[in-house]
Amino acid sequence: MKNISKRLYWFWSSTDGSSQNKTNTIHIEFKQANFNEVIVITNEFWLDRWKTGRIGFHLEGINPKLIEFWPTLPKGSHILVPLCGKSNDMIWLAEQGYRVTGVELSSLAVIQFLGDNDLAYDTHHEGELKIHTVHGLSLRIVEGDYFQFSETEFDACYDRAAMVAMPDSKRANYVTHTLDRLSSSAYVLLISLYYDGDEQGPPFSIDEQSVVSLWGSNIQKIAFENLALTHPHYRDQGHTTFEESVWRLQP
Numbered sequence: 434m435k436n437i438s439k440r441l442y443w444f445w446s447s448t449d450g451s452s453q454n455k456t457n458t459i460h461i462e463f464k465q466a467n468f469n470e471v472i473v474i475t476n477e478f479w480l481d482r483w484k485t486g487r488i489g490f491h492l493e494g495i496n497p498k499l500i501e502f503w504p505t506l507p508k509g510s511h512i513l514v515p516l517c518g519k520s521n522d523m524i525w526l527a528e529q530g531y532r533v534t535g536v537e538l539s540s541l542a543v544i545q546f547l548g549d550n551d552l553a554y555d556t557h558h559e560g561e562l563k564i565h566t567v568h569g570l571s572l573r574i575v576e577g578d579y580f581q582f583s584e585t586e587f588d589a590c591y592d593r594a595a596m597v598a599m600p601d602s603k604r605a606n607y608v609t610h611t612l613d614r615l616s617s618s619a620y621v622l623l624i625s626l627y628y629d630g631d632e633q634g635p636p637f638s639i640d641e642q643s644v645v646s647l648w649g650s651n652i653q654k655i656a657f658e659n660l661a662l663t664h665p666h667y668r669d670q671g672h673t674t675f676e677e678s679v680w681r682l683q684p
């Protein structure tokens with residue numbers, strides 16, 4: 434297993450705002466949640482994060498872990514990116530010759546993704562979902578609630594900041610729903626987080642045992658980094674452990 438160094442992500446709560454004020458507000462919001470020990474993550478919660486620009490989870494570039502750990506799959510393999518936000522990782526995957534389908538609740542995220550990347554597209558409706566098909570790249574963004582998305586037989590899945598966006602109460606449902614979307618021989622690349630301290634998510638911490646019990650015993654941890662050792666930010670937040678792990682599930 435590789436120990437990863439020098440990478441910087443997951444500034445979800447502390448740099449989630451575009452101004453210092455917003456940062457403080459979020460900090461208070463989570464402190465209050467800790468005190469009450471109840472956080473309700475609804476679809477409205479996420480829509481509001483997008484509306485108010487609290488999207489510190491978004492990476493401007495391509496996630497280095499995707500580039501490092503994504504396997505070589507047959508060209509044209511159909512890749513599912515659940516809870517995709519406006520992740521540029523989808524562009525990278527499409528450019529590798531895969532067919533990519535991202536699923537995202539927020540229309541703002543979808544508009545920003547298409548606009549920021551200057552992508553032309555067509556849109557059609559399928560029930561409650563809007564399907565945006567990009568021109569010139571093998572890429573679709575499905576706008577709507579992931580739990581209403583029912584396509585199946587995906588060849589692979591890339592989960593960065595999706596499972597850990599789910600609170601404990603929804604996590605098993607999320608994983609089952611995702612596994613149901615995949616073919617029996619599908620590959621999964623998953624990035625999870627495990628941290629100490631009182632802070633609650635999102636991102637929600639998940640330990641190794643829970644990852645294995647949710648995804649099955651074939652899942653393997655292939656890399657990890659304790660970000661609290663490499664980035665002072667996490668220590669300043671009171672963490673001694675803030676481990677980001679990369680997992681692979683393959684037939």
Ligand SMILES: C[S@@+](CC[C@H](N)C(=O)[O-])C[C@H]1O[C@@H](n2cnc3c(N)ncnc32)[C@H](O)[C@@H]1O
Pocket residue numbers: 476479480490491492515516517518519520536537538539542577578579580593594595598635
């Ligand atoms: C933490 S962000 C991660 C985004 C992306 N994977 C990335 O790496 O930047 C979680 C995303 O999931 C979306 N989301 C949350 N619940 C959802 C649902 N039920 N269906 C579809 N998208 C959802 C949110 O709007 C948000 O963009």
